[in-house]
Amino acid sequence: MELEQDLMVSERKKKPFRWHVLVFLAPAVIVYTMIMILPLAETLRFSFFQRDTITQAISFVGLENYIKLFFDPYWVEPFLNSLWNNCYFFLIHMLVQNPIGILIAALLSMVHLPGKKLYRIAIFMPTLLSFVVVGFVWKLMLSPLWGVSKGLMKSVGVGSWYLPFLGKEETALTTLSLISVWQFIGIPMMLIYAALLSIPDEVIEAAECDGVTGISQFFKIKLVLILPTIGIISILTFVGNFNAFDLIYTTQGPLAGPNFSTDLLGTILYRTFYGQQLQPGDPNMGAAIATVMFFIILTGVAIYLFFIQRKLTRYEM
Amino acid sequence: MAISRARRNRIAELGAHVILLTFAVIALFPVLLILINSLKTKKAIFRQPLEFPTSETLDLVGYSTVLQQGNFPLYFWNSLFVTGASLCLILLFGAMAAFALSEYRFRGNRLMGLYMALGIMIPIRLGTVGILRLMVTTDLVNTHWALILVYTAQGLPLAIFILSEFMSTVSSDLKSAGRIDGLSEYSIFFRLVLPLIRPAMATVAVFSMIPIWNDLWFPLILAPAEHTKTLTLGAQVFVGQYSNNWNAILAAMALAVIPVLILYTLFSRQLIRGLTSGAVK
Known part of the structure; x- marks a missing residue:
């Protein structure tokens, strides 16, 4: 019993960082995050901005795009x-x-x-x-x-x-x-x-x-x-x-x-x-x-x- | 009593065949119509659309127009390259991630699985605005890599989901034996596990391949240039340009269908087995 506990403790202490888990996961997570999740988030963020028709500068407009989408008859x-x-x-x-x-x-x-x-x-x-x-x-x-x-x-x-x-x-x-x-x-x-x-x-x-x-x-x-x-x-x-x-x-x-x-x-x-x-x-x-x-x-x-x-x-x- | 029941079964089975045959004909008829009319003269296309070409009505002018005017061999190569490269990346990265998620216990394992599974339900198309900006800033617009990266990201969630189901069926004794023999985790994955899940990889490949090969949206937005057009986009543009040349349109359609039909007849067994996997009977 004691020996078992000792073994467990020593195992927990000895466990080094398992790099291979990271290596296995990294490519998929990086590609998926970069190409799918971040652009999706970027799209959400982008919907709160609008380009000024005169100055061409892009600025934060809050919910204006959504208000237009839901209330402007056009x-x-x-x-x-x-x-x-x-x-x-x-x-x-x-x-x-x-x-x-x-x-x-x-x-x-x-x-x-x-x-x-x-x-x-x-x-x-x-x-x-x-x-x-x-x-x-x-x-x-x-x-x-x-x-x-x-x-x-x-x-x-x-x-x-x-x-x-x-x-x-x-x-x-x-x-x-x-x-x-x-x-x-x-x-x-x-x-x-x-x-x-x-x-x-x-x-x-x-x-x-x-x-x-x-x-x-x-x-x-x-x-x-x-x-x-x-x-x-x-x-x-x-x-x-x-x-x-x-x-x-x-x-x-x-x-x-x-x-x-x-x-x-x-x-x-x-x-x-x-x-x-x-x-x-x-x-x-x-x-x-x-x-x-x-x-x-x-x-x-x-x-x-x-x-x-x-x-x-x-x-x- | 028994006889009448058998007869009733016979009648029911006949009815089933009639209905199934009807659906099969409906499914095949349009494609067959395109194939036979692509081989006929313009007159025959309009006069006898339902007849097979005879020696009098046989005319390959459509195909020669397509092959002369269109860049179809290039489009075909583009589609093949984009689909092939995406599939390799999906299978490699997907299997690696599935192995990590199903083999090791680490903090955040379940959360990571859920995070990757998000992409099964949410279409990547909705992030198009962001993806286009990303591709513009990294200067990848009108390259094969823009498409390959997008398709890899699109295919990974389902691949990881299906593959980790299969990974968990690989016997842990085998892996323990490998570890005792001093194999590294990498060789356990590449030399022990990967060969065992080959059937699942085939299923994933087929599932991922169809939407990539047939996609129109991303080629249209990310890679519409002549040198990167895929077959799907090329056929779409060609048909738009030659809208009055029926021989050419039908031949272009036939050329787009034929590779799919060949692949399908070759792999239909694997495909159907993949779709009905789990029901081993």
């Missing part, structure tokens, strides 16, 4: 428009992408044929494409110049429903949301498929013994067990959607046409930062918008972590 209208569009964009993903992802995953876990692998590979493929490709492919397909979508719709008897979907204010945002769903459906499919596979056989067998099979088995048992995965997918979708920019930029250009009907927070940030046809770029206002986006995303993540994730019971499997 700023607040496009900002609220893009915020609303962004919420709608997210809603479509939640209502279309995730349920279809769950459906595909459930069907995949049901099928017992070799074709299953091919389905997975095919349905996941669009996720790998760049937004430039996705944007232009759909733009070309939906273009009234190229009769592909009109021809296809005619062949299933709904030719009269054809509209230049991306060119009309009423349909452009929905169309873009669905294109984005088309692109990213593979992610919920894969994650939920993995979650379904990890449900142990004993649980399913027990359910079958109790006569719970088929569709009711899916809703009463499997769906409950994969709720944590659905939660993760929802928050991933949220962060991705409120940060979206590329798809709108490649299909509709930085002005997010027609008439700003597809403007998202990402595109308004880009325009403010870089300027557009009639207006020079304003990095300080851009920083203010980025800060607002930061807090929107942070709020979403916090709601997920503190309310949703806690409520979801994790079953040890």
Whole structure:
């Protein structure tokens, strides 16, 4: 006993500074801090400054940029428009992408044929494409110049429903949301498929013994067990959607046409930062918008972590 | 009773195949459409968009335009270099940090883990204003390194998160044995641990690679110069310039898709295994 204590004391005394821990950690921490955390903080700080239009000197203006953003009609209208569009964009993903992802995953876990692998590979493929490709492919397909979508719709008897979907204010945002769903459906499919596979056989067998099979088995048992995965997918979708920019930029250009009907927070940030046809770029206002986006995303993540994730019971499997 | 149940299962399975096939076709159709039309004459593109090219309608003028006018080989090299270098840095730095966090107990360990995990949820794009200023002051604008550094910072949080999960599964007996044999901590990491977590490294590589290769935002802002344009940005600009030349646009799209398709068919098994890892069945 005494010897043991002696050993412990001497060990504590002898322990030299472990340089290797520092060496292992340093590169990652330095790069991450320098390129990600400090610029983020810098962006927050930058949003409290503004360049004087006459003297060109940059000075501290307090909350002026935010007051402009929230109360000046010149700023607040496009900002609220893009915020609303962004919420709608997210809603479509939640209502279309995730349920279809769950459906595909459930069907995949049901099928017992070799074709299953091919389905997975095919349905996941669009996720790998760049937004430039996705944007232009759909733009070309939906273009009234190229009769592909009109021809296809005619062949299933709904030719009269054809509209230049991306060119009309009423349909452009929905169309873009669905294109984005088309692109990213593979992610919920894969994650939920993995979650379904990890449900142990004993649980399913027990359910079958109790006569719970088929569709009711899916809703009463499997769906409950994969709720944590659905939660993760929802928050991933949220962060991705409120940060979206590329798809709108490649299909509709930085002005997010027609008439700003597809403007998202990402595109308004880009325009403010870089300027557009009639207006020079304003990095300080851009920083203010980025800060607002930061807090929107942070709020979403916090709601997920503190309310949703806690409520979801994790079953040890 | 048993027979009718089996038959019902058969019908359900058939239904599942029909639905899955529909989704698979929807997923593949647009890309297939681009590939087949990129090989056709302009007339055929508009008259018979859904038909495969025949000897009459075959025309490679789009590809020759792209290869003559665009700097595509250079863009391709830029993308390859930026993605490759970023991946190496993400994997090396990420594995080292993950090892430090999962192997050693030190004060602030948990806090450091949380700090690094912040970046998983918060998009680096929001710091663009600050990043651009940093790159301007360090004179890195329009260099590959601007992009490589940004992508490394962007990829590290998730890499550290995934890798430290795997690091903790490496048996501690092995590491103790190594220490008794007098291996330094560095050789334990590089010679014992790294080879064991290779599958996890592959997963991280695939996950990090997709957003880097496809990113448009940072090339547009940090490296829009001709000599640093990535393939994604190059294709975007090219399509804007040649918006009326359908042969050229379709060929440019096809050229942007083909490397991805080749890589995907080669690595789809690893990718899907990575995504579904944890469910070993």
